[in-house]
Amino acid sequence: xxxxxxxxxxxxxxxxxxxxxxxxxxxxxxxxxxxxxxxxxxxxxxxxxxxxxxxxxxxxxxxxxxxxxxxxxxxxxxxxxxxxxxxxxxxxxxxxxxxxxxxxxxxxxxxxxxxxxxxxxxxxxxxxxxxxxxxxxxxxxxxxxxxxxxxxxxxxxxxxxxxxxxxxxxxxxxxxxxxxxxxxxxxxxxxxxxxxxxxxxxxxxxxx
Amino acid sequence: xxxxxxxxxxxxxxxxxxxxxxxxxxxxxxxxxxxxxxxxxxxxxxxxxxxxxxxxxxxxxxxxxxxxxxxxxxxxxxxxxxxxxxxxxxxxxxxxxxxxxxxxxxxxxxxxxxxxxxxxxxxxxxxxxxxxxxxxxxxxxxxxxxxxxxxxxxxxxxxxxxxxxxxxxxxxxxxxxxxxxxxxxxxxxxxxxxxxxxxxxxxxxxxxxxxxxxxxxxxxxxxxxxxxxxxxxxxxxxxxxxxxxxxxxxxxxxxxxxxxxxxxxxxxx
Numbered sequence: 001x002x003x004x005x006x007x008x009x010x011x012x013x014x015x016x017x018x019x020x021x022x023x024x025x026x027x028x029x030x031x032x033x034x035x036x037x038x039x040x041x042x043x044x045x046x047x048x049x050x051x052x053x054x055x056x057x058x059x060x061x062x063x064x065x066x067x068x069x070x071x072x073x074x075x076x077x078x079x080x081x082x083x084x085x086x087x088x089x090x091x092x093x094x095x096x097x098x099x100x101x102x103x104x105x106x107x108x109x110x111x112x113x114x115x116x117x118x119x120x121x122x123x124x125x126x127x128x129x130x131x132x133x134x135x136x137x138x139x140x141x142x143x144x145x146x147x148x149x150x151x152x153x154x155x156x157x158x159x160x161x162x163x164x165x166x167x168x169x170x171x172x173x174x175x176x177x178x179x180x181x182x183x184x185x186x187x188x189x190x191x192x193x194x195x196x197x198x199x200x201x202x203x204x205x206x207x208x
Numbered sequence: 209x210x211x212x213x214x215x216x217x218x219x220x221x222x223x224x225x226x227x228x229x230x231x232x233x234x235x236x237x238x239x240x241x242x243x244x245x246x247x248x249x250x251x252x253x254x255x256x257x258x259x260x261x262x263x264x265x266x267x268x269x270x271x272x273x274x275x276x277x278x279x280x281x282x283x284x285x286x287x288x289x290x291x292x293x294x295x296x297x298x299x300x301x302x303x304x305x306x307x308x309x310x311x312x313x314x315x316x317x318x319x320x321x322x323x324x325x326x327x328x329x330x331x332x333x334x335x336x337x338x339x340x341x342x343x344x345x346x347x348x349x350x351x352x353x354x355x356x357x358x359x360x361x362x363x364x365x366x367x368x369x370x371x372x373x374x375x376x377x378x379x380x381x382x383x384x385x386x387x388x389x390x391x392x393x394x395x396x397x398x399x400x401x402x403x404x405x406x407x408x409x410x411x412x413x414x415x416x417x418x419x420x421x422x423x424x425x426x427x428x429x430x431x432x433x434x435x436x437x438x439x440x441x442x443x444x445x446x447x448x449x450x451x452x453x454x455x456x457x458x459x460x461x462x463x464x465x466x467x468x469x470x471x472x473x474x475x476x477x
Contacts, residue, residue, distance in 0.1 A: 205458075
């Protein structure tokens with residue numbers, strides 16, 4: 001066997017070996033699989049994603065404040081409702097859990113459309129919604145669809161007034177599903193990572 | 209003329225300035241300073257894992273040398289226990305306290321410290337799923353496990369469903385079957401499956417009464433409508449140990465995702 005044949009065999013062997021290692025979308029046992037947390041993401045990518053997530057969550061918080069504010073013009077509140085919905089993946093739901101006076105927990109699930117519409121028509125003359133400055137964002141994990149998934153936690157203080165009387169106040173913790181998707185920007189003809197919000201789990205932590 | 213140009217550029221600058229201010233106001237203007245208890249509470253299960261693994265401090269920052277000097281890992285893990293567990297303060301029985309100390313020593317063993325890997329066989333989640341089935345509210349205990357794919361992506365999968373809402377299947381199994389003499393007629397009776405709304409009756413009793421299988425087939429027929437999910441509990445295993453992590457929804461600093469139980473297992477488990 002001359003050198004040429006040997007090199008050809010090495011090349012074929014290398015090709016087959018690479019082909020065999022081609023990622024397959026089948027489940028691997030955890031023994032074979034490596035830790036997936038943050039894999040394929042550099043520290044700078046994570047920082048960018050976290051910053052973008054924070055901005056998107058703050059945008060959502062601002063819309064919530066506007067939608068709930070009865071002193072804002074109806075047009076502006078409706079606009080905020082529409083803009084808020086644009087932040088979400090289609091079909092996103094809000095699951096709320098409320099502590100009942102007997103100590104039991106009442107869990108309800110609504111589409112994001114219904115949740116925001118309901119927020120606009122709450123039976124109070126004045127509604128004040130404030131958010132704490134903490135936004136906790138978990139690590140990013142790649143899903144089988146190539147998107148990255150994370151969760152952000154925000155805490156909201158809600159106060160409802162009838163006239164001058166405070167009639168309802170609670171503190172709610174919201175866990176927001178975060179999806180980072182690679183979308184095509186047709187204007188610049190390039191693909192960009194974009195942050196979307198998904199399902200939200202809202203837990204009432206304190207009734208004041 | 210020069211005055212007009214000056215005025216024009218002045219207006220443009222003013223417009224840019226107003227626009228910048230409008231963009232700035234997009235930040236949550238009415239945000240409040242977060243009370244300390246919300247920093248201390250374990251808000252997400254991932255946060256529990258990071259704190260258990262001594263990866264992040266109470267504010268989510270990486271553990272610094274200064275933090276490590278003040279709060280060693282063993283002490284930090286102790287903050288992850290449900291401090292309102294009566295077994296931790298029972299003056300007549302110290303067995304659970306001893307067990308906890310033994311567990312922490314096992315986790316924080318010098319040169320052999322243990323961590324939790326979320327996407328591994330180490331973690332299992334159980335939850336109660338509320339659903340409607342033939343117009344009636346039903347409950348199922350669902351086990352979910354993480355699965356890692358070869359491309360290093362991950363997902364949670366349903367590994368089992370326990371519910372008693374399919375108990376009536378026993379009656380159907382007595383009326384839908386392949387007759388015992390079918391072997392003499394080349395199992396022509398197998399054709400009974402044709403057009404059946406529930407062909408699972410003709411499969412082994414183990415399969416036909418398996419609630420995971422029944423949940424799957426009924427869901428495929430759109431007979432199941434999941435309403436809400438509640439009571440998520442995680443079981444995390446280590447060689448010889450199993451811990452339970454649950455969410456404690458209260459306003460104290462010791463709240464959120466916390467260890468609610470520790471069990472010592474035989475090494476076979």
